[in-house]
Amino acid sequence: MTNFDAVQLSYDEPLASSLHTRLARVLGGTVKRLHGVRGMRRAYRLTAEMVDTETFFLADGDFAIDPEFPTATVEPLSDGVAMRVWQAVNPVNGLTYGYGGLKLIRRSALREMGQAVDVLAALPGRVEFCRQTAGVTRFNQTxxxxxxxxxxxxxxxxxxxxxxxxxxxxxxxxxxxxxxxxxxxxxxxxxxxxxxxxxxxxxxxxxxxxxxxxxxxxxxxxxxxxxxxxxxxx
The missing domain is CATH 1.10.225 (NK-Lysin)
Known part of the structure; x- marks a missing residue:
């Protein structure tokens, strides 16, 4: 179990429920879920209101976490860092980078988020891209x-x-x-x-x-x- 709350943000992903169960099993404790909210910027901001910790894990509805992800060793974010992103394996093209990866994010940064099409790119503060792989982004469900x-x-x-x-x-x-x-x-x-x-x-x-x-x-x-x-x- 971690010292951070966790939220799965899903919209219409067919495997979201089973991946939510998997996420809770690996992270330990309760993983909250926000599902089906239209308006990506609004949905991200709402996740900040669901948690009790300033920093929390945020996972997409199609993210399959690695069962061996070292939850207990995750370090808090440094000052000035709004979000850390762990890499995810892409199942269709062999790439491994931040797309679809697990995030550790500040609630206050989400509340102050600006405007960008790639919504989380508008967080106030630095984004830290971690070289470690945390799982697979299972977007290819349909x-x-x-x-x-x-x-x-x-x-x-x-x-x-x-x-x-x-x-x-x-x-x-x-x-x-x-x-x-x-x-x-x-x-x-x-x-x-x-x-x-x-x-x-x-x-x-x-x-x-x-x-x-x-x-x-x-x-x-x-x-x-x-x-x-x-x-x-x-």
Missing amino acids: PFHAWRAGFRECAMLARGSEYGMTDVSAQERIAAWTASRDGEFASYSAAGARDGVDFAKVAARNPQHFEALNDPPWLYQHFTTLRGEQAVTG
């Missing part, structure tokens, strides 16, 4: 979820990372996403990555349009428009 992951991530990478990533690193990650071929529904992640790059070319300079990346109904409609027939026919 064709739509696999497509949505590639679409959102590559659209943001193509526009320019809000975490200060170099253009070279961003292009390397886009190339890996568009070449996705491992695991279930990998072809949908690859298609989503290509569609996300195309979307960024059109919408990157229109903040209101680009914000559609955080609108689940719009994302599903866009998926069905572009790939719906493919999803039905396989």
